[in-house]
Amino acid sequence: MNTLRTTLPRTTSRILRTTTHHPIAAFSTTLPRHQSGTRNPPSPPPAEAAALANTKANAPASTYLGTTKRLPEFNLVDKVVLVSGAGRGLGLVCAEALLEGGAIVYALDRLPTPSPDFSRVQKRASSELGTSLHYRRIDVRDVDSLNDIVASIADAHGRMDGLIAAAGIQQETPALEYTAADCDEMMSVNVTGAFMTCQAVARQMVRYGGEGRKGSIVMIGSMSGSVANKGLICPAYNASKAAVLQLARNLASEWGQYGIRVNTISPGYIVTAMVEALFVQFPDRREDWPKQNMLGRLSAPEEYRGAAVFLISDASSFMTGADLKMDGGHSAW
Known part of the structure; x- marks a missing residue:
C-alpha cells in the first residue's frame, strides 16, 4: 500500500507511504472563505444526489x-x-465498518483512482447496507480546496458527524543520516496535515452543531508514539506519532465545549502488502516482530474495525482525550 524507494546514498531508506491528505499550512483562527457567506460550495453530481436521496431504500433497518x-x-x-486515506488499506477497512454501522461515508484520498477493493465496498454499501460510499480526490496541502470539499459535504447533508484521520507516511532511516527535508515532510504530513484535516471537519461540526448534535474525531496514532521500536529505525515517524497523541488531547480539551470528542487509536504492527514486501527483504522481521508482543502474532487491518465504530459512535460518548492502544501488549511488557 506504500511505495518503496532509496533516499540516501549511504544507507537504504525505506519509505512506507499510505496516501496523504493533509494540508501544509500554518494554523489560523480565521474561518475559511466558505463560511463567510461569499462563496457557495459546489453541489454534488446529479447521480450522487440521487444516491443520497435513496440511501436507505435498498436495505431494511434490521440489517444495520x-x-x-x-x-x-x-x-x-x-x-x-x-x-x-480511505482509498485503500486501513482507511478503507475502517470505512467499510462504518458503512456496516449505517453511516454515509466519504473517502478523501490523493489517489487518482482508489484501489480495486474500493469498488467492491462501494457496491456493497448501496446494494446490501442501504447507505453510500463516496470518493473525493484531494491533496490536502491545498487547504482552500480541502475546506471547500469538507464544507460541500456538510452542506449536502446539513450535518457533519465524524472523521477518521487515517492518512500518514513512514520512513525508515538512521537518525545520523536523516535529512532536514525528509523530517519536514514527515511532520507536515503526519502532524500538521492531521491537524488541518481535523480542523476542517471540526469547523463544520460547530457550524451544524445545533439540536444537541455532537461529533467524534478519531486520529490514527501508533504504539510508536509511546515506545521506540526495537529494530525499526524510524526516529521522525515515532516523534510524529507522539505529537499526534498530544495533539488529540489538546483538541479534545478545546473542542469538548462544542460536543466534539477527539480520541486516538494506537495500532501495533499491521500486516499489509507493503509489510509483506519488507519481510521478503528482511525475513528476520517476520520471525522477530511477533515475539515482541504478548499474543505472539501480528495484526490484520480488519482487527481495528470495531475500534473505529466504537469511537465514532455513541458507544464511546464519555470518552475523549484518550488513546486506545491496540498493540497485542507490545508496549506493556
Missing part, C-alpha cells in the same frame, strides 16, 4: 448494526463520516 434492539449506541444510521 445497532438497531433499537441490538446495541443502539453503535447505530450510525444517517451519520456523515469522513475517512482520510
Whole structure:
C-alpha cells in the first residue's frame, strides 16, 4: 500500500507511504472563505444526489448494526463520516465498518483512482447496507480546496458527524543520516496535515452543531508514539506519532465545549502488502516482530474495525482525550 524507494546514498531508506491528505499550512483562527457567506460550495453530481436521496431504500433497518434492539449506541444510521486515506488499506477497512454501522461515508484520498477493493465496498454499501460510499480526490496541502470539499459535504447533508484521520507516511532511516527535508515532510504530513484535516471537519461540526448534535474525531496514532521500536529505525515517524497523541488531547480539551470528542487509536504492527514486501527483504522481521508482543502474532487491518465504530459512535460518548492502544501488549511488557 506504500511505495518503496532509496533516499540516501549511504544507507537504504525505506519509505512506507499510505496516501496523504493533509494540508501544509500554518494554523489560523480565521474561518475559511466558505463560511463567510461569499462563496457557495459546489453541489454534488446529479447521480450522487440521487444516491443520497435513496440511501436507505435498498436495505431494511434490521440489517444495520445497532438497531433499537441490538446495541443502539453503535447505530450510525444517517451519520456523515469522513475517512482520510480511505482509498485503500486501513482507511478503507475502517470505512467499510462504518458503512456496516449505517453511516454515509466519504473517502478523501490523493489517489487518482482508489484501489480495486474500493469498488467492491462501494457496491456493497448501496446494494446490501442501504447507505453510500463516496470518493473525493484531494491533496490536502491545498487547504482552500480541502475546506471547500469538507464544507460541500456538510452542506449536502446539513450535518457533519465524524472523521477518521487515517492518512500518514513512514520512513525508515538512521537518525545520523536523516535529512532536514525528509523530517519536514514527515511532520507536515503526519502532524500538521492531521491537524488541518481535523480542523476542517471540526469547523463544520460547530457550524451544524445545533439540536444537541455532537461529533467524534478519531486520529490514527501508533504504539510508536509511546515506545521506540526495537529494530525499526524510524526516529521522525515515532516523534510524529507522539505529537499526534498530544495533539488529540489538546483538541479534545478545546473542542469538548462544542460536543466534539477527539480520541486516538494506537495500532501495533499491521500486516499489509507493503509489510509483506519488507519481510521478503528482511525475513528476520517476520520471525522477530511477533515475539515482541504478548499474543505472539501480528495484526490484520480488519482487527481495528470495531475500534473505529466504537469511537465514532455513541458507544464511546464519555470518552475523549484518550488513546486506545491496540498493540497485542507490545508496549506493556
